[in-house]
Amino acid sequence: MSAISLGGGVSWVHECFPETDGHIHVSVYLVEAPEGAILMDSGSFHHRQRLSDRISDATAGRGIGAIVLSHSDYPHSGNIPAFRRDWGDFEIVASCGDADLQGLPYARRTKIGDVTDVLGRRFVVLDPPLADRNHTTWVYDETSRILFVADGFGTLHAPGACDIDWGRIPEDGRAEGVHEFHAQTLPWLRYADPNRVMDALHAMLERHPPAWIAPIHGPPIAEADVDRYMADLSDALTRIAAS
Amino acid sequence: MTVATGRGWRRDVWPGIHWIQECGGHRAGIARSVLESGADWYRPGNELYVPQNAYLLTGERTLLWDTLSPASGHILLPALEELLEGRPLDYLALSHPDVPHAGNTMQVLRRYPDCRLVAPATGETHALYHLDDAMKVGPEDEIDLGGLRVRFPEATFLDAAIHTWMSEETTRTLFTVDWMGFPHQSGESLRRTDEIDTVVDVGRLEEFHSRVMFWFQYVVPEKVTAATDALAVQFAGYGLAPAHGLPIPGADAAPYYERMNQVVRRVAASGRGGVL
Ligand SMILES: [Fe+2]
Ligand SMILES: [Fe+2]
Ligand SMILES: [Zn+2]
Ligand SMILES: [Zn+2]
Numbered sequence: 001m002s003a004i005s006l007g008g009g010v011s012w013v014h015e016c017f018p019e020t021d022g023h024i025h026v027s028v029y030l031v032e033a034p035e036g037a038i039l040m041d042s043g044s045f046h047h048r049q050r051l052s053d054r055i056s057d058a059t060a061g062r063g064i065g066a067i068v069l070s071h072s073d074y075p076h077s078g079n080i081p082a083f084r085r086d087w088g089d090f091e092i093v094a095s096c097g098d099a100d101l102q103g104l105p106y107a108r109r110t111k112i113g114d115v116t117d118v119l120g121r122r123f124v125v126l127d128p129p130l131a132d133r134n135h136t137t138w139v140y141d142e143t144s145r146i147l148f149v150a151d152g153f154g155t156l157h158a159p160g161a162c163d164i165d166w167g168r169i170p171e172d173g174r175a176e177g178v179h180e181f182h183a184q185t186l187p188w189l190r191y192a193d194p195n196r197v198m199d200a201l202h203a204m205l206e207r208h209p210p211a212w213i214a215p216i217h218g219p220p221i222a223e224a225d226v227d228r229y230m231a232d233l234s235d236a237l238t239r240i241a242a243s
Numbered sequence: 244m245t246v247a248t249g250r251g252w253r254r255d256v257w258p259g260i261h262w263i264q265e266c267g268g269h270r271a272g273i274a275r276s277v278l279e280s281g282a283d284w285y286r287p288g289n290e291l292y293v294p295q296n297a298y299l300l301t302g303e304r305t306l307l308w309d310t311l312s313p314a315s316g317h318i319l320l321p322a323l324e325e326l327l328e329g330r331p332l333d334y335l336a337l338s339h340p341d342v343p344h345a346g347n348t349m350q351v352l353r354r355y356p357d358c359r360l361v362a363p364a365t366g367e368t369h370a371l372y373h374l375d376d377a378m379k380v381g382p383e384d385e386i387d388l389g390g391l392r393v394r395f396p397e398a399t400f401l402d403a404a405i406h407t408w409m410s411e412e413t414t415r416t417l418f419t420v421d422w423m424g425f426p427h428q429s430g431e432s433l434r435r436t437d438e439i440d441t442v443v444d445v446g447r448l449e450e451f452h453s454r455v456m457f458w459f460q461y462v463v464p465e466k467v468t469a470a471t472d473a474l475a476v477q478f479a480g481y482g483l484a485p486a487h488g489l490p491i492p493g494a495d496a497a498p499y500y501e502r503m504n505q506v507v508r509r510v511a512a513s514g515r516g517g518v519l
Contacts, residue, residue: 019367026371044371072342073403075371097454097519101267101295101343103313112518127515132403133341134457135518184367187401191462191470200461241463 003030003058004163006212008144012220013054014163015047021180022156025217026075029148030058031141034120036065036090040139040148041216042079051079052086063087066118069094070150071136072102076216080104093118095125095137102135112137124208128152129200130186140208147210153229154181154217166218167225178229179236181217183243194237201230254433256490257414257482259391261299263322265315266292266432273426273450276516280450284441289428293451293519295343296486298418299326300411303389306334306361308409308418309486313346320347320354334386336361336393338420339406340372344486348373361386363395366405380407396477399470400456410481415493417481423499424451424487436491443489445505451487452506453516464511468504475500 003011009032016023028051029040037059043051055064064087070076072094080092093116094107110116114125123139130152138149156177161169169177182189189197205226213221213229221229256262269290277285285291297319298308305327311319323332332355337345340362352358362369362377364384369375380386380395391413398406400422409418425447431439452459459467475497482493491499510516 017368017371024368045373046371074340074342075368077342078371095518098267100314101312101346103342103346105314129461131457134402134455134515184404187404187406188456188458188462191466192458193461193463196461 002054006144006146006214006220008141008146008211009033010141010144010146010212010214011058012214013043013051013058014219015043015051016157016162017044017046018159019156022158022177023162024154024156024181025162025215025219027216029214030055030064031121031144033065033118036119037062038118038121039064039067039083040214041070041076041150042067042083044075045078045082046075048079048082052083064090066091066093068118068123068139068148069104069107070138070148070216071131071133072096072104073133073151076150077104091118095135097135110137126204126208129197129204132186140210145209145211146214147208147212148214150216151185153213153215153221153233154178154185155215155219156180157219164219166221166229169219175232175235178232179239182233182236183240185217189237189240190243192237192241194234194241197237198230198234201233256298256435256484257416259301260411260414260416260484261301261326262433262490263297263299263311263319263326264433265295265311265318267294267312267314270426272517277426277450280446282444282446284444284447285428289430291426291428292432293424293426293487294432296484298484299323300388300391300393301326301330302391304333305330306336306386306388306393307332307351308336309338309344310335310347310351312343316347316350320350323351323354331355332358333388334359334361336380336409337363337374338398338409338418338486339363339401339403340374341402344420363398363405363407365407366403369405372405374405399474410478415481416484417478418484418486420486421455423448423483423485423491423503424455425489426450427489431489434489436489437495439489443491443499445502445509448499448502449506449509450516451519452503453510454519455487456510457515457518459507459510460514462507462511464508467507471500471503471507
């Protein structure tokens with residue numbers, strides 16, 4: 001299977017990794033921009049060959065012309081050197097306080113608040129309320145209205161539910177997948193005030209209403225399902241804060 | 244005392260604990276914000292650094308704690324070579340697989356092929372960080388280095404799941420990774436806090452934590468301060484060896500916990516300071 005289209009020239013190239021209690025997605029997204037294909041994050045070295053094959057397929061062999069990197073964490077950045085060997089020294093647009101320290105000396109740096117042009121497409125660079133590394137950014141693609149959220153909005157899924165969007169995951173266990181993901185991935189949530197996090201997320205969604213929310217570690221969430229995801233997330237944050 | 248050469252920077256910070264520091268470039272943005280805050284510890288015109296620290300522990304066996312960023316293999320490897328004086332490196336322990344901490348892991352393991360890689364036991368995705376074959380350690384574990392003994396207490400303040408702190412029990416030193424960091428300036432590199440003329444006050448700690456611990460803006464401050472107070476009791480008298488600041492002797496450490504409580508209250512009230 002190649003990539004799953006979300007419309008607006010964006011497709012989901014899903015990969016996942018088995019954990020004890022379920023699968024975690026470690027995906028990437030492809031964006032067809034006027035001047036070439038943009039890859040959102042680079043995926044894990046663990047899936048390198050498959051990702052490379054699937055991206056070649058999806059781009060009719062042309063490969064990618066740029067990567068927009070959410071943060072330097074290895075499962076997001078691990079394929080950058082290999083993909084540059086495959087497809088040339090294309091542009092890396094990265095959020096990173098200090099590019100050298102993050103091992104990305106060749107990157108073009110983006111900052112929170114920027115509106116940046118990548119291969120002819122405009123992205124708004126946002127301050128993520130849910131992240132692990134402090135230099136993480138989310139981006140909103142104005143053309144497709146898709147919000148790319150890196151380590152935010154994740155959900156663990158059952159084996160076999162690897163290629164369906166969030167709204168089609170069986171309801172039985174879905175909220176638990178949201179809880180499990182956050183409990184294990186963002187350890188600082190144990191100190192968080194759920195209301196403060198949820199308020200920041202609601203404000204962002206109001207400002208940048210997404211046709212899809214596109215996480216790396218979960219299935220994409222369609223506009224019609226966002227309210228249900230937010231309700232599950234709010235419950236998950238409350239449970240984590242109480243534990 | 245301090246030994247600095249053109250090939251690397253290091254010194255004994257406490258008996259058996261050697262320090263290898265990567266200062267990185269001048270942080271102009273942070274320097275501006277420090278000046279605007281009216282802080283009196285920073286002299287305008289000085290370079291301002293937010294460092295990365297690695298520590299080499301040498302008992303009868305040797306252990307390296309973290310590896311600096313990928314920009315500094317040329318600092319780390321020659322420094323290791325000189326500090327080890329021909330002895331093998333027995334363990335490389337990673338606090339967490341974050342690029343500025345783990346950036347030279349492969350280089351170190353290639354140079355010292357018999358070295359045992361040690362990684363935090365917490366987390367579920369070790370294979371995504373090439374850590375599946377590492378020796379996994381947690382709060383129950385101790386490595387006896389012969390003369391030095393290291394333990395791996397839970398990381399109280401952390402960014403991602405695969406993460407541990409470390410303590411050394413004979414010198415009573417706590418390695419706090421991303422917590423208790425702060426910037427320093429020209430002339431202060433490779434010095435402990437008792438060897439510099441300037442103060443490490445709440446504002447100086449805030450410059451670091453309001454960026455790195457951006458999530459302090461979303462917390463219930465009392466939850467964080469309760470955890471900090473518990474650390475102050477558990478590690479009373481321990482010196483602190485952060486990854487992004489200068490080491491703090493045990494005799495001076497107590498007031499730092501209260502300063503961190505003030506930092507948390509401030510960031511929770513006024514938001515993150517930016518990005519590092
Ligand atoms: Fe991450
Ligand atoms: Fe760090
Ligand atoms: Zn991630
Ligand atoms: Zn799966």
